[in-house]
Amino acid sequence: MEPMLHITTLHYLVLGAALFLLGVIGVLTRRNVVIVLMSIELILNAVNLNLVAFSRLWGGVHGQIFAIFVITDAAAEAAVGLGILIAFFRNKETVNIDEVHLLKW
Amino acid sequence: MGHDLMGQIVQYIQSYLSSDQTPGAAGNMFWVLVYILAVFVGLSIAVIAMNWLERKILAHMQVRLGPMRVGPHGLLQPIADAIKLLLKEDIIPAEADVAIFWMAPFMVVLAAFTVFIVVPFGPTHAVTDMNIGILFMLGVSSLSVLGIVMAGWASNSHYPLIGALRSSAQMVSYEVAMGLAVVSAIVMTSLNASGTGTLSMIGIVQAQQEQGVWFIFKFFPLGLIAFFIFAVAMVAETNRAPFDLAEAESELTAGFHTEYSGFRWSLFFLAEYSAMIAVSSIAVTLWLGGWLRPFPNLLSGSTWDLIFSLFPGVTFLFLAAMCFFNAVRMPKHPFFRIQTIGLAGFGVVLGLIGLVLLVPAVRIRVQDIFWFSAKVAAFMYLYIWYRGTFPRYRFDQLMQMGWKVLLPMGLGVLILTATAGLWPLIQQSIWHP
Amino acid sequence: MLSGIMLIGGILVITRKNPVHSALALITVLLAQAAIYLMLYAPFVAGVQIILYAGGIMVLFLFVIMLVNIDRAAKERTFNSQWLVGIVAATALGGLFVAVYTKGNNIFPEHALSMVENDNTQKVATMLYGQYMFAFEIASLLLLVAIIGAVVMAKKRI
Numbered sequence: 001m002e003p004m005l006h007i008t009t010l011h012y013l014v015l016g017a018a019l020f021l022l023g024v025i026g027v028l029t030r031r032n033v034v035i036v037l038m039s040i041e042l043i044l045n046a047v048n049l050n051l052v053a054f055s056r057l058w059g060g061v062h063g064q065i066f067a068i069f070v071i072t073d074a075a076a077e078a079a080v081g082l083g084i085l086i087a088f089f090r091n092k093e094t095v096n097i098d099e100v101h102l103l104k105w
Numbered sequence: 106m107g108h109d110l111m112g113q114i115v116q117y118i119q120s121y122l123s124s125d126q127t128p129g130a131a132g133n134m135f136w137v138l139v140y141i142l143a144v145f146v147g148l149s150i151a152v153i154a155m156n157w158l159e160r161k162i163l164a165h166m167q168v169r170l171g172p173m174r175v176g177p178h179g180l181l182q183p184i185a186d187a188i189k190l191l192l193k194e195d196i197i198p199a200e201a202d203v204a205i206f207w208m209a210p211f212m213v214v215l216a217a218f219t220v221f222i223v224v225p226f227g228p229t230h231a232v233t234d235m236n237i238g239i240l241f242m243l244g245v246s247s248l249s250v251l252g253i254v255m256a257g258w259a260s261n262s263h264y265p266l267i268g269a270l271r272s273s274a275q276m277v278s279y280e281v282a283m284g285l286a287v288v289s290a291i292v293m294t295s296l297n298a299s300g301t302g303t304l305s306m307i308g309i310v311q312a313q314q315e316q317g318v319w320f321i322f323k324f325f326p327l328g329l330i331a332f333f334i335f336a337v338a339m340v341a342e343t344n345r346a347p348f349d350l351a352e353a354e355s356e357l358t359a360g361f362h363t364e365y366s367g368f369r370w371s372l373f374f375l376a377e378y379s380a381m382i383a384v385s386s387i388a389v390t391l392w393l394g395g396w397l398r399p400f401p402n403l404l405s406g407s408t409w410d411l412i413f414s415l416f417p418g419v420t421f422l423f424l425a426a427m428c429f430f431n432a433v434r435m436p437k438h439p440f441f442r443i444q445t446i447g448l449a450g451f452g453v454v455l456g457l458i459g460l461v462l463l464v465p466a467v468r469i470r471v472q473d474i475f476w477f478s479a480k481v482a483a484f485m486y487l488y489i490w491y492r493g494t495f496p497r498y499r500f501d502q503l504m505q506m507g508w509k510v511l512l513p514m515g516l517g518v519l520i521l522t523a524t525a526g527l528w529p530l531i532q533q534s535i536w537h538p
Numbered sequence: 539m540l541s542g543i544m545l546i547g548g549i550l551v552i553t554r555k556n557p558v559h560s561a562l563a564l565i566t567v568l569l570a571q572a573a574i575y576l577m578l579y580a581p582f583v584a585g586v587q588i589i590l591y592a593g594g595i596m597v598l599f600l601f602v603i604m605l606v607n608i609d610r611a612a613k614e615r616t617f618n619s620q621w622l623v624g625i626v627a628a629t630a631l632g633g634l635f636v637a638v639y640t641k642g643n644n645i646f647p648e649h650a651l652s653m654v655e656n657d658n659t660q661k662v663a664t665m666l667y668g669q670y671m672f673a674f675e676i677a678s679l680l681l682l683v684a685i686i687g688a689v690v691m692a693k694k695r696i
Contacts, residue, residue, distance in 0.1 A: 028624025
């Protein structure tokens with residue numbers, strides 16, 4: 001059965017770019033801080049997809065190793081980000097990003 | 106024409122039986138489906154049997170009799186329970202989040218059942234043999250935490266929420282200890298002749314076969330300590346006694362599955378027992394030699410092979426004999442006539458299975474599955490034994506033990522195992538730099 | 539099909555009001571991504587993704603959502619006050635991506651190399667502990683810093 005569309009690297013890259021865009025929109029437009037953090041995870045996942053697609057293209061495992069490091073980094077940064085969120089929530093009782101304007105004059 | 110078709114079918118079955126690869130690796134979709142169906146059916150039967158066994162064995166440990174009324178010696182009790190659960194009213198709490206309420210038991214069951222794709226019942230008896238088998242199993246069993254959190258959240262009431270949070274915190278903590286114990290067993294697979302280890306479940310058992318020693322006895326006592334860490338962590342991972350604070354009835358009114366009734370609760374129950382069987386099969390594969398028969402080196406030779414291969418059939422015949430014995434001992438009241446006949450019939454079925462398993466052609470193929478299942482059944486008995494013996498851990502004691510006791514022990518075992526495994530190389534580099 | 543699941547999941551992540559629904563959509567995205575990693579002959583990364591991302595980070599997110607999600611948040615508007623600027627910026631970024639991909643379409647070779655995946659884990663391990671050992675140690679240090687940071691940030695009284 002002939003596949004209709006030969007899946008080249010470009011398709012994976014476009015998928016990664018689309019996910020990246022969705023993540024950026026999420027970061028820039030959502031009000032709830034937790035969802036902003038989840039959109040950041042979406043961005044990191046898109047980057048991982050690009051890395052692994054390129055690793056497949058050039059045949060080595062370097063891209064995959066870097067992807068593992070990115071996953072580790074994402075875990076660390078999610079933990080710290082959520083810790084900051086909890087500390088902020090304890091003070092202000094809201095998760096609205098519009099209210100994070102302590103530096104506003 | 107009909108004869109030719111039969112011949113073709115027989116040839117197809119024979120060609121499968123003589124292959125040396127799992128169906129997934131051979132790409133044979135039909136046999137993959139047969140295996141998945143067999144695993145599904147076997148798992149359901151195992152869960153039903155576990156329900157009955159748990160109540161009877163707990164009862165006998167507590168010097169009482171357990172369910173005796175429903176069938177002969179309560180053998181039909183699980184079926185009665187299943188019918189009751191299926192016919193119960195399906196209650197959804199008022200303010201609950203319906204989508205998540207629906208999806209939570211589904212997610213837990215999915216995680217518990219998907220694990221069985223890579224469980225090796227024999228050298229070719231797995232659905233498929235991924236070369237990241239153990240990683241896959243650990244990962245998918247950590248997806249059940251998500252289902253539990255979702256279940257507690259969707260019920261929209263305090264007790265399930267607290268139960269879910271506690272339960273998932275406990276599961277996540279003991280996953281770390283489990284992971285370290287698993288890694289120290291994987292390190293032992295790399296000590297074979299070719300020098301490379303493997304993560305695939307079948308490869309791990311084959312490494313034990315090559316090195317001629319079950320990993321629990323390797324580098325004594327390191328294998329034993331690693332096994333002990335995993336055994337404790339796996340009981341905590343599946344929320345079973347003595348770590349069942351999150352779901353015990355006297356503590357939190359059944360924890361995260363309080364608000365689930367009828368069929369959904371039976372899904373949680375099914376998922377819990379399947380998870381128990383899954384982590385037991387990880388333990389059996391990694392430390393107890395999977396499908397290998399006991400004493401492969403000490404008692405080797407064709408006569409010992411023959412004796413050990415008679416075990417499946419003899420076990421079933423023994424069970425049949427016990428059924429007949431108890432059928433004879435039943436009270437001679439006409440009220441019990443149906444039960445006596447039922448028990449005798451059950452004994453006849455078991456005896457027939459035993460006789461079938463004594464046939465040489467069946468014996469060779471089945472004995473791997475039998476040894477694996479026997480070891481997993483021993484673990485199930487241990488689970489029930491723990492439940493009947495140990496008092497419950499308080500939650501902070503539980504978390505303390507997970508992080509402050511098991512994690513350092515796991516790290517120590519890992520370092521010592523790696524050192525012991527590389528000892529010849531280290532010795533060489535010290536004395537001949 | 540998998541990419542369709544990922545895109546729909548991504549859209550659901552950024553558009554659902556209820557953060558728990560967004561978290562579930564993110565879990566589907568992560569699982570679909572693990573499947574795509576398997577298609578890209580990277581089984582080890584797929585396994586790591588399931589264990590860490592879907593099984594660890596998302597549990598963390600769900601915990602925090604439960605601790606933090608109060609009823610007041612459900613009655614507020616979904617999108618923040620700068621949404622128009624955000625959409626414009628994202629559109630500009632999308633345009634940039636489209637330009638890059640249409641111009642650079644014929645840099646890549648037509649058929650990717652065929653890789654076996656039987657010893658992928660061994661290769662990753664060899665590289666990770668050989669060539670990238672320094673990065674490995676730094677990553678462990680980073681995780682230590684993250685643990686200490688998270689504990690300090692979330693304590694009640696320092």
